[in-house]
Amino acid sequence: MKTTAINIKHISGNNIVSPIGFKAAGMHCGIKHKKNDLAILVSEVPANVAGVFTTNVIQAAPLLVTKDVVQQTGKMQAIIVNSGNANACTGKQGMKDAYLMQEKTAEKLGIAPELVGVASTGVIGEQMRMEPIVKGIQELAPAAKLESSILFSQAILTTDTVTKNTAYSLTIDGKTITIAGTAKGSGMIEPNMATMLGFITTDANIESIHLQGALKTVTDLTFNSITVDGDTSTNDMVVVMANGMAGNDSLTPAHPDWEAFVAALQNVSQDLAKMIAKDGEGATKxxxxxxxxxxxxxxxxxxxxxxxxxxxxxxxxxxxxxxxxxxxxxxxxxxxxxxxxxxxxxxxxxxxxxxxxxxxxxxxxxxxxxxxxxxxxxxxxxxxxxxxxxxxxxxxxxxxxxxxxxxx
The missing domain is CATH 3.10.20.340 (ArgJ beta chain, C-terminal domain)
Structure with missing residues (x-):
């Protein structure tokens, strides 16, 4: 049964930029033939960040870059995402390409590279074509609009048949807190984690160490409780960015509303997990x-x-x-x-x-x-x-x- 709290409300018209201070964009840059294949998610200010990553020993270059941002920096202000090519098993050139995506995104936004995460999904073992990606990064126009969030959610898909979005709000310290999520995933789904990218945004004020603890708790109950085909991918991650712009007191396990926040985060994660399971490749049920x-x-x-x-x-x-x-x-x-x-x-x-x-x-x-x-x-x-x-x-x-x- 989904965990709920009295003041947790599902938001209709939910989208990844529902929380205060987030912008998104998505476009077709040329990795795929026609469909959107490049996306960006940006916070107005550096956000505290938490992440969980694939347990596959073979891990893609962009995942390694993002894991370093999460574990070493503890803050993230943007993440650049491409579909159509996983940039996995691509050797030294793959790492150079992942760092180039990080660098070019940082240059565009005028922020430090170590505040930029990178995520890729698609075919394994093919070198990235960087010219369309570098050009596309310059053309991306992040905005806090529903249309922009839809383009983002479309651009991260591979064999998915539908986009996957959800959002909840709750009241903490008299402030409205919003938690929103977007994910992709359809095949190679056997977490811990699966062929799955999950991006969660919140305007809650919470330090990275406590956000990481909350994410680990809900991941075991949600993303790690789905399976499509038993395969564990090389690229999978769930990243949560919390920019604190709602203005609540810092959330810790000692805060009276801690359990409510974790419950709302679990609701977002469970919604996305079930959408991924339901959209398994070729699935009808x-x-x-x-x-x-x-x-x-x-x-x-x-x-x-x-x-x-x-x-x-x-x-x-x-x-x-x-x-x-x-x-x-x-x-x-x-x-x-x-x-x-x-x-x-x-x-x-x-x-x-x-x-x-x-x-x-x-x-x-x-x-x-x-x-x-x-x-x-x-x-x-x-x-x-x-x-x-x-x-x-x-x-x-x-x-x-x-x-x-x-x-x-």
Missing amino acids: LIEVEVKGAVSDIEARKIAKTVVGSPLVKTAVFGTDANWGRIIAAVGYSGATIDPNTITIEIGTTKVVENSEPVHFSEDDIILYLKQPEVKIVVDLHQGNGNGLAWGCDLTYDYVQINATYRT
Whole structure:
């Protein structure tokens, strides 16, 4: 269940520049044939920053540059993003190109290079064509407008079919705080992290060390609880910029509204995570798995993610096959602590297994339910108080087609 607080409100017409002091832009510079492929996000003042990054040992040049900004500088005022080329596995030239993107962006904005992050997504192993990127950086015109935020969210996409945006507001110290997010992600989704770029902005006043702690907490519950295909990418990151322009007292775990801020950040992250899972390459359905009664929350999330990531479960959902045997098998090989005799499983609201034994149910009712765009599976282990959620999508013929022809 999504974490909420009384004064947290979802903002309609949400966009990455909803918080005070942020501007964005996106354009087509020529990396792709036609679609937007270059974007920039800028804060009026240097923002405190936090970030989480792919666990893949092979990490792309732009990710290394941005990780250094987050971990060494602790502040970020802008991030430049391109799609169409991941600038991954590109050797020394790739690092030079990533630093050139950082340098040219800093020159355009008149700020220090160490305040600029870099993110890239697209094909791995191809050298960047820097001439259109350098030219495009000069042409980008960041603005605090909805149209500009839409162009930004479009320019970061690869095989995504839709843009992914959300925003929430809450009141802290009598000030309205806004947290907004934009993400991309469709394939190679198996965090910690996945082929996913996430950008979150907030006008809250919070130091980097506390922002990092909040981000790590919510990432484990959201971005690290989705899976599409089990592949972990080389480029993935989530970056949060907090510029403090709302004017609240500095947020720390001791602040009376700390939990509300973390809850709002979790709402943003969960919205984006579910959008990514739902937009999995070729997907037709969002699958949510809830695990209850585990020995711990960590174990529950581990089982939930194993079930939602099972190719056999995913194909069963795609084919509207009420094959609960695939679900219980995934629970069994999850590596978590379970009692094989106390498992209850529901598909939607229909119980199909109770205490690890089959229950009579209407096959027709389950088939009708599995045709819906969102499918929920509940597993109750009856072993403890641990609860966890994970999200994924069905596995379709189109997934194979998209990935068989990705470079062509």
